Amino acid sequence: MTTASASKIYCPSLTQYQRRLSREVKIGDLPMGGLNPIRVQSMTTVDTMDTLGSVEQTLRMVEAGCEYVRITAPSVKEAQNLLEIKKELRKRGCSVPLIADIHFTPNAAELAARIVEKVRVNPGNYADKKKFDVIDYTDSSYAAEVERIRERFRPLVQICKQYGTAMRIGTNHGSLSDRILSRYGDTPLGMVESALEFLRLCEEENYYDVVLSMKASNTQVMVQAYRLLVQKLDEEGLQPYPLHLGVTEAGEAEDGRIKSAVGIGTLLEDGLGDTVRVSLTEAPEAEAPVAKALIDRYTTRAAEARPIKPLVVSSQLSVGSEKAAQNNLATNNEQLTTKQIPIDPFQYFRRYTREVQNLGGQNVPRVMVDISRLSAVEYADLRAVGHLYSAFLDKFQMNDLGADYVYSGQRPVPFMLPNGLKEVVDYSAWVDGGARADHYPVLTAAEYAGSGAKHAELNFVFQTLDSLTPAALDQLRQDTTAVLILRTDNAHAMPEIRRAFFELLNEGITNPVIIQRQYPELTPEQTQLYAATDVGGLLLDGLGDGVILSTELLPERPKEEWLQTLDQLNQLSFGILQAARTRMSKTEYISCPSCGRTLFDLQETTAMIRKRTDHLKGVKIGIMGCIVNGPGEMADADYGYVGVGKGKIALYRGQEVIKKAVPEEQAVDQLIELMREDGKWIEPVTLEEPVGV
Structure with a gap:
């Protein structure tokens, strides 16, 4: 289903880090948006009627880094008890702004808005219906239903305005009403329109203390919806409201963190987002440190990033919307006001590539693991890359999390690899080893430009944005054996690699691309979140046919520690592919x-x-x-x-x-x-x- 969007501009810049300047919204004594830092928040899990339990948990959450605390109020009695919780918190010297979470019950929302600093309503179930019915609305019957909902919502807006209470209009992908689904389908556009119906009424009432969210458990849908929301706000001339970022039902442990980083991190990379909530199936105190780790990466991003050359596209591409040049989205992004970006940021389309061996084409993205720092490799060591060797059976056993390729550098593996696992070696090692057909060489850009021998079927080539010269692009265009390994050491890594993909797209280069990211001297937790952001953000845009993660700049460590790291990187690679919905390899x-x-x-x-x-x-x-x-x-x-x-x-x-x-x-x-x-x-x-x- 089309997004019906004329412009593809959804962020301040695709090539430099610049945070979207949103409207400042007062939430108690802690404002959000504008020039304020990106805020951290979470939600209590204790029964709201348990006053002391809610207070104690809130205090733990604040200690863990929460700047806003959300509490559910499913009925009037819970909404009323928010007053007791607030009194006890203030008595203990805690002034954290409280947010009432409302579903289905307008009366509870109207009461809570008189007590707490912010209320959250879900347009899909606040005076609307969710019974999984398909209804054929006429334009007049649809408009009548919208007006009915607006009249039920209007009292809350007026109360919030009177009491100085902020509001989040929070659309959830899974709770779109039957009415929205009947007209827009299960789409990002339906999510956006669901929120805009409520937002337009707020503006009619001259009420602007609004925060917006577009949450989904599907990271592709979530990212597309937020982008489309920003574009639609601009297109309709609405205020640039702050954005609350989150992936719903992300899960627990590593999977939950990876999935959250793929969705939230992708938007943060483009300067979108004013508050973050990471939803983990864990104690709420565990959520705030993850959100803070995601946010902190951007505190000094603008100062640390190297400039990325601006986007230049072919003249035959259609011209994008000029309207964006008239407002804050495009003030520092002139190259995008007259040039069309070569992807659709609101719908998923995988970049078309030619098939080379099992890379590109219709193949799932592949996983490569860098084992080049191991001084020697034994049968059992391949367990670290997901290939399990049984001495009893004297064979390897298949594993859904088994790497597709290993990069051994200058040290080829001294035994036959299991079926399905292929080996990549440095070009010099490949030449010195007799140009073996069962080894695939990886060449530097300079080696690739030379006239030396190449593998007849598959050659990997290290490339960066700067090395994609006209001569290199022309050589790649004609080479049916080449697979690029794109990498960068720019702090603004994901946008630079994306910019390189744009170059390939605009020049009609269809070679498959493996995304490489290196994370020197980071903790495993940082590597997990950063890699999920950098690689996942590209995959969500249909860019990338594989991934290789490495920590090659770390100092020498005992072999067992290296094997543990390789196991973590291999599982992380598969986890990112799954979170981005591009390769499903586990439950x-x-x-x-x-x-x-x-x-x-x-x-x-x-x-x-x-x-x-x-x-x-x-x-x-x-x-x-x-x-x-x-x-x-x-x-x-x-x-x-x-x-x-x-x-x-x-x-x-x-x-x-x-x-x-x-x-x-x-x-x-x-x-x-x-x-x-x-x-x-x-x-x-x-x-x-x-x-x-």
């Missing part, structure tokens, strides 16, 4: 971060379901604590596990409820049985003997 858990509405222990339940199902490849399981975060928020999950009452679970196939009120102690077994009925269940396989030599 995906779409689990909400818990809140006061949750009807079971989300962390314990998620761990239990993961233990039973994490061997299933590419199956998506939604684990939702309550019906508010139920079938809608699971959006594109294959199966759902949703709390519907104390000790009672509803099981879903997609968004269709299959079993209602299943006793909690039987629910996981019945979920597995449902998968078995659908032919999706595979019994877990264990090795006959521990891996080793």
Whole structure:
């Protein structure tokens, strides 16, 4: 479905770090947007009626770095108790602004707006309907329904204006109303229009203390929706409202952090975002440090980044919207006001490439692991790149997280590799080794430009934006064996590599590209978040046919530590590809971060379901604590596990409820049985003997 957008401009600049200048919104004593820092926030998980429990958890969250704290208010009684929570917090010297989270209940929102500093409403279920009905609206009946909703929403706007209370209009991909779905479908445009209906009324009432969000568990949808929102605000001449960034139901542990970084980090790279909430199925205190780590990367980005040469495109490309030149989006981005960028930032299209071996074309993106720092490689060492050797069977066993390529540099592996794993060596080592057909050389840009021998089928070439000269581009255009490895040492890394992709697109170069990122002297946690941002942001735009991550500038370490690092980088690479929805290699858990509405222990339940199902490849399981975060928020999950009452679970196939009120102690077994009925269940396989030599 088309986005119906004339302009592709959605951020201040695609080639320099420049934060979007949004309207400042007062939230208590801590303003958001404008020139203020990007704020950190999270949400309590304690029952809102537990006043002391909510207070104690809020204090822990503030200590962990939260600048705003959100508390659910599903009914009037919880909204009323927000006053007691606020009194106790102020009594203890805590002035953190409080945000009431409202679903379905306008009366609760109107009460909460008189108590707390901000209310959050979801347009999909605030006076609108979500019953999974398809309705054929006429223009007049649609307009009448919009007006009904506006009249129900107007009192809240007037109360917020009177009390100086801020508001977040927060659209969620999974809870779009039947009305929006009937007209716009399950699309980013539907998400944006859902919010704009409410926003237009706010502006009619001269109420501007508004923050906007476009959350989804699907990172592609989430990023496209935020971009389209910014473009639509500009197109309609609306205020540049602050943006609240978040990926809903990101999950737990490494997967949750990677998924959050792919979505949130991609937008931060383009200067979008005024507050961040990382949604993990963990204690809320664990969320703030992750959000802060993502934000802190941009504190000095503008000063540290090297200039990236401006975008120059062919004259035959269509001209973009001129209107953006008249407002703040394009004031420092002149090259984009008259030139069309060669991708659609609001819809996913993978860059067309020719197929070279198993790279490019219709192949999934490939994973390459750099093992060149190992002084020697043994059979068991390949466990670190996902290939498991069994001495008992004397063979390697297939693994869904097994790397596709290893880069061994000057030290070729001294034994035959398992089927499916290919080896890449330095060009000089390839020549000295007799130009073996089962080894693939990687050449520097200078070596590639030379007249030396090349592999007949596959040659990798290190390239940077600066090395993509007209001569290099012409050589690549004619070479059906070349695969680029794009890299940069610019602090503004993702935009520079994206700029290189734009060069390839505008010049009609269709060679596959592997994205390389190196992270010297970073902690594993930083590497995880930075790589997910840098590589994931490109993959979301359909750019990239593979990934190689390395820490090659780290000092020498014992072999076991190196193997542990390689294992982490290999798993991280697959995790990024999965989070960007470009290669599904393991089970995906779409689990909400818990809140006061949750009807079971989300962390314990998620761990239990993961233990039973994490061997299933590419199956998506939604684990939702309550019906508010139920079938809608699971959006594109294959199966759902949703709390519907104390000790009672509803099981879903997609968004269709299959079993209602299943006793909690039987629910996981019945979920597995449902998968078995659908032919999706595979019994877990264990090795006959521990891996080793």
